[in-house]
Amino acid sequence: MKIIRNSNQLVKYIKVYGSNIGFIPTMGGLHKGHLSLITKAKHKKVKTVVSIFVNPKQFNNKKDFISYPRNIKNDIKILKKIKPNVVFIPKKSEIYKKKTKIKIKIDKFSKLLCGKFRPNHFEGVVDVIDRFLKLIKPKYIFLGIKDFQQLWLIKNYIKYKHKTKVIPCKTIRYKDGMALSTRNYLLSNDDKEIGSNIYKIIKRNKSLINNKNYNQIIIKLKKKIIEIGANKIDYLEIIDLKTNKKINNKTKTYKIFIAYYIKKVRLIDNI
Ligand code: AMP
Numbered sequence: 001m002k003i004i005r006n007s008n009q010l011v012k013y014i015k016v017y018g019s020n021i022g023f024i025p026t027m028g029g030l031h032k033g034h035l036s037l038i039t040k041a042k043h044k045k046v047k048t049v050v051s052i053f054v055n056p057k058q059f060n061n062k063k064d065f066i067s068y069p070r071n072i073k074n075d076i077k078i079l080k081k082i083k084p085n086v087v088f089i090p091k092k093s094e095i096y097k098k099k100t101k102i103k104i105k106i107d108k109f110s111k112l113l114c115g116k117f118r119p120n121h122f123e124g125v126v127d128v129i130d131r132f133l134k135l136i137k138p139k140y141i142f143l144g145i146k147d148f149q150q151l152w153l154i155k156n157y158i159k160y161k162h163k164t165k166v167i168p169c170k171t172i173r174y175k176d177g178m179a180l181s182t183r184n185y186l187l188s189n190d191d192k193e194i195g196s197n198i199y200k201i202i203k204r205n206k207s208l209i210n211n212k213n214y215n216q217i218i219i220k221l222k223k224k225i226i227e228i229g230a231n232k233i234d235y236l237e238i239i240d241l242k243t244n245k246k247i248n249n250k251t252k253t254y255k256i257f258i259a260y261y262i263k264k265v266r267l268i269d270n271i
Contacts, residue, residue, distance in 0.1 A: 001080060003087045007094045007135055014049065014086060014136065019163070022046040023138035025129060027054045029069040029182030030078050033172040037142040038082050040169050048084035049136055056092060058124030064266070069185040088136075095131055104130065107156050109244045113149050113257050114268065117234045125150055126157045133162045140164065146171040146179050148255065148270045152244070171269075177203065179269050186265045194229035194262055201225065202256050202271045209238055209254070211247050225260060234259035234266070 004010045014021060022041030026034050030052075041048045052075055059065035072089065079087055103123075109115075110122040133141070141164050143151040155166040172180050176196035184192060201224050209217050222236050236258045240251040247254050259268045 001083050001087060002085065003076070003089065005089050005091065005094070007090060007097075010086070010088050011135060014047070017047040017085075019137055019139045020046050021136060021138035022048050022140045022142060022167075023132065023136050023164070024048065024050045024084070024142045025132055026050060026052055027068065027182065028052040028075045029071060029185055030075045031172075031180045031182065031184070033144060033146060033180040035078070035082055036172050037144060037169050038084055040167065041084075041140065041142050044140060044167070046139055047086070049086045049088060049138065050079065050084045051088040051090070051132060053088075053090055053095065053128070055095075055124060055128045057096075057127060058121050060118045060121055067186070069182050071185075095128065104157075106153050109149065109156075110153055112244070113235055113237060113239075114259060115149070117259065122150065122153050126153060129154050130157070130161070133158065133164055137162075138164050140167050142167045142169055144169050144171060146181070146269070148257070173199070176200075179267075181267060183265050183267060187262060191229075191262045191265075195267060197228045198225050198230060198258070198260065199269065199271065201228065202258065202269075206256055206271060209247070209256075211249050211251065214238060214247060221256075225258075229262065231261040231263055234261075236260075 004013060022044055024037045024041055038048055038050060054068055056065055104127045106122055106126050115122055143166055145151060145168050151168055158164060177199035178192055178195035205217055205221055218236055222233055225233060238247055238254055238256050240247045241253045241255060255270045257270045
């Protein structure tokens with residue numbers, strides 16, 4: 001496992017791999033969700049490059065950027081067990097050497113769900129991924145379905161711009177249901193129990209939804225989620241996965257998307 005902090009050095013080091021690379025971008029604060037992405041990459045028989053970079057451009061709120069959990073020492077300890085080929089830990093100046101001349105333009109799906117509450121968040125995400133892909137030129141990029149909107153927007157953006165194929169990876173959850181997340185490091189066990197109860201109530205109601213009872217179910221779920229212990233709900237929406245819009249009578253597959261707070265910690269999931 002080679003640790004690299006400089007982008008020129010990275011390009012030099014991975015040159016021998018050609019495009020036989022699986023790239024796993026992360027913001028550190030690693031957990032088993034991240035590790036499942038690395039394991040999946042290893043199964044593809046490619047060289048694995050993991051990045052750890054808390055991208056300031058995707059944080060619309062400075063406080064959130066500052067309080068985002070970081071623990072590089074522990075990350076490296078964890079990675080040493082799973083042994084990716086390369087861990088890239090750049091400074092901000094390594095990634096934002098060149099100012100992008102063209103503004104990143106992404107699909108209008110970026111304005112819904114998290115995009116409504118975090119202006120320019122997805123532009124920041126897609127921008128940094130675009131920079132990483134130009135540098136690393138991997139065959140595959142591994143992204144978690146946990147961040148469904150992010151995955152969709154990256155896939156949509158890169159399909160004509162890069163040769164890299166997106167590999168979606170399933171959400172890893174605690175036994176009780178709550179999705180693993182770096183932000184969970186800010187939660188107590190009791191808080192996590194609230195998270196798992198929220199997961200369970202959404203899951204239980206999912207199969208009951210149709211386009212007629214849509215609004216009632218949303219109202220009922222929101223009320224219940226606050227009763228269970230969420231501090232605030234940014235959104236709870238049911239989205240048709242074919243159209244990325246509200247469900248209708250033709251909807252075949254849909255998901256419930258949620259962003260909510262436990263104390264001051266913002267969490268997202270899709271079920
Ligand atoms: P992050 O460090 O939060 O930016 O996440 C890095 C990658 O790990 C993203 O592709 C996430 O979607 C993915 N990821 C985060 N949490 C999970 C999880 N619980 N299960 C699977 N993948 C995850």
